[in-house]
Amino acid sequence: MSIPIEGAARRDRAVICEVCGHEMRQLPGSYEGQRDWVCSWCYAVINIFAGSEHAPRPVYLPVNRRWEIAEAEGLPEDVSHAYAYFGDTLCGIQMDGMSPSPYRWTTAHEGTCQDCKAAAEAIDCRWPQEKRDWDVQVIAPAMDPNSPLF
Numbered sequence: 430m431s432i433p434i435e436g437a438a439r440r441d442r443a444v445i446c447e448v449c450g451h452e453m454r455q456l457p458g459s460y461e462g463q464r465d466w467v468c469s470w471c472y473a474v475i476n477i478f479a480g481s482e483h484a485p486r487p488v489y490l491p492v493n494r495r496w497e498i499a500e501a502e503g504l505p506e507d508v509s510h511a512y513a514y515f516g517d518t519l520c521g522i523q524m525d526g527m528s529p530s531p532y533r534w535t536t537a538h539e540g541t542c543q544d545c546k547a548a549a550e551a552i553d554c555r556w557p558q559e560k561r562d563w564d565v566q567v568i569a570p571a572m573d574p575n576s577p578l579f
């Protein structure tokens with residue numbers, strides 16, 4: 430499923446979030462041919478490909494499937510902070526070289542940062558209920574290779 434970029438109200442260089450209407454910010458590390466944007470309010474992420482008129486709809490993920498644990502030299506390892514895309518954590522810690530770890534951040538993690546948890550829950554609340562099932566797709570059943578095409 431995708432939305433026309435016009436539908437995302439692309440004005441000049443601004444991209445407006447389809448989920449909540451706030452402005453999106455371009456993610457660092459976007460590469461040639463693709464620009465990734467994240468909403469400054471609900472943290473919806475979209476990928477816009479060069480020359481494409483469409484962007485996939487942002488996918489809703491619940492709090493415990495959404496974030497990765499932040500990693501940085503000097504960041505205490507006994508507290509798990511959620512990585513917030515811009516070299517920072519959801520609770521606002523900013524450090525040079527901070528990056529997401531391969532590990533999922535969850536509120537059930539021992540040593541979960543309570544400020545990150547509060548932020549993650551607040552962000553979750555910014556997704557209207559009706560925008561949460563955008564990731565539901567109807568998958569065609571696998572075809573039997575021996576069956577006639579039609």
Ligand SMILES: [Zn+2]
Pocket residue numbers: 446447448449450451468469470471472473
């Ligand atoms: Zn948004």
Ligand SMILES: [Zn+2]
Pocket residue numbers: 509510511518519520521542543544545546
């Ligand atoms: Zn934190």
